Amino acid sequence: MPIPGNLLSAASETMDPTYSGWRPRTNCTLVAGTGGRAGGTKCLGVRSTAAAGAEAETVTAYPVTAGQTYHAFADAGGSVVERIGIEWLDASYSPVGAVTWSLWTMSAMAGWHRVSTAGVAPVGATRARLVLASAQTASGVSHFWENVYLGQPIRTTGNLMPWSVEATEIDASGWTAEVNATVSRQVPAMSWPVDAYTAGGHTLAMTATAAGNAAVRTTVRPAVTPGAEYLAYAYLQPPVLTATAWIELRWHDAAGNQIGAQRSVLAAPGTGMYRQRASAVAPAGAASCSVAAGLDGAGAGQILRLETVVVTAAPALAPGSVLTQDAATFEQGTGGWAVLSGTATLAQSTPWGAAALEGSYALTATSPSATASTLRSPRVPVTEGVNWRLTTGARATTGTTTSLWLRVRWYDSTGTSLGVSTGTGYAFANTGWYWMSTDAVAPAGAVEASVELTVTAAASASVLHVDGVSLRQVLPLTEVTTAEERGFATLTLRELVVGYTITIERETPDAKRTPVRGAAGLIVDQPITRELLVIEDHEIPMGLPVRYRITMTSPAGLRNTRSSALVTVSLPDRNLAWLKDPGNPQRACRVMVQQAPDWQRPIEQTIHRVRGRRNPVILSGRRGGKEGDLDIWTRTDEEREALHLLLDSGNVLLWQAMPGLGVSDMYVQVAEVTEARTGGTAAEPWRAWSLPLTEVDQPVALGVNGAGGRTWQDVLSEFATYADLLDEYSTLEDLLLDRRRG
Known part of the structure; x- marks a missing residue:
């Protein structure tokens, strides 16, 4: 690509x-x-x-x-x-x-x-x-x-830090020396994946001026919200294998005073670039954050390099999971987990990358004897009466783990235990990582919960790695809603299998199935890259009950199917119709039909009149699709401007009307347009339009344009004032699509 x-x-x-x-x-x-x-x-x-x-x-x-x-x-x-x-x-x-x-x-x-x-x-x-x-x-x-x-600079979507901090391609002005250090830029010769577009090139170089601890920090402090969880990460390159390199996420109050910090120490396996994470919940009184990095016990002249520095709202490990990043992925320690009973001891796996499902580390539970031990996570908020799903990955690396029980313990508002769920037990051998899960309904009065894992070791010195722990509310696998005012349906798919491919089809009452359009075109055998997928179907036919058929295929060719409930999107008036740009649904325009086209179907023919014969010999091509003029009204200045925006691109459009009018949904190209006044005063907003339509095939490879995950926070990270936006973007649509001037 x-x-x-x-x-x-x-x-x-x-x-x-x-x-x-x-x-x-x-x-x-x-x-x-x-x-x-x-x-x-x-x-x-x-x-x-x-x-x-x-x-x-x-x-x-x-x-x-x-x-x-x-x-x-x-x-x-x-x-x-x-x-x-x-x-x-x-x-x-x-x-x-x-x-x-x-x-x-x-x-x-x-x-x-x-x-x-x-x-x-x-x-x-x-x-x-x-x-x-x-x-x-x-x-x-x-x-x-x-x-x-x-x-334009390619930056990490969702990064609270400006690009001058994330990358040091122009200068190192986003950083300053804090103690025993100087700041510069260097370009080490280093391999990166071909599609790692946010990494490589200039790195920030912190040089220790003397023996001892050395540190640098960002000069920019983006705003944060108390109680929200944030994640900071960067690639660190230590000078030697024995160096103690770290990254730290810091909190500051409204006056700029530091009121907290979370440090994460790199357990480096070498002297390459390694991504290290630090995550924490912003404490009460936090107004902004910063990032620091450094070396403990550095030698004079030793250099720590940083690449791709990011601070972002911490994503849930699984959609809706209530466990914090630290307790779910163990990237900066044991995540607050403790041994409730038994002889096991807990530690973070080492070094970086030695054991991990998500990120670069895992929780390591070592059992000195062939006994059972119960491990417990920190408490997290839950809702009573709701079905919760606990999911974790685990592997046995030394000895044989005979069983692992997954349970959830519930607590009321006073912290009193309300008991533990029955849970689910699993037996597995020393053959790699396994995903396991169990469901439990929170009892009445439950406001908190903790995850409990009971591991039974079959031999002494057994080691169990745990990673990727999530606790989330069980929601429907497939959910569909409608937005009739905007003429589309939203399909939400949960618990998809990453690594499989997916096909999503729309099924109408006549049993015909049509692929649904996504960001990369029609969704046919597209790879699944995340567990949750939300699709807006702007090509759903009007006034017909529709269901969605979803097919997931494993790399081995095994198929898994599911379907949605029936859903109908209608127009409030049969005289209205939709004109939509499939690739730019934000331009969709609802118009009033004055007169439907009188269709023509052209054909290329060559007539040969044979001398001495009455009838000619005619050679014909294939008859073409429909052509005709669609007459419509726009009733307000806003509708008129919206129609101009829709027509300006010259793209293929979708014309949709209610059933029963003798018109099927049709992809069309619009030729030279006539816009006429309807009489009355000069202030009359109604306009009569004649749109010459030519039927064309559905565009297959066309994807749906969108923000690509960008949010207003990304805009705030890049631009200081609204005036800066006016200099960079011509329209709000350009801002939505990050389509800059020039």
């Missing part, structure tokens, strides 16, 4: 099928390379023609807007160091100011690694060109490039 928002074409990004979007700039010729990962196996080879640095550039200069920030990155590999630059050009393609270069990589690396830079387009710049530079010291040496991007 092309990199989202890339100004470069897919070929110039991936070098597949050719590198024709690039040309030599200095001291080089271009050759086709192999071993690429982005889009195909090809890559760009920049071969030096003399013993000097070599540079290649894009043939095209891409449109930019002065004052906006642009980000560029590429994956490179070779025997020398490299950098990437953005050259700013004016309308006459003359350079404006200096090239915005990245730092040189700290060392050469033959394998693929990321280089990147960012900068603000200077005054007078209208276009930009990318430059790839490598520091060859001999002629005939090739340096290789692929996966090249130029566009």
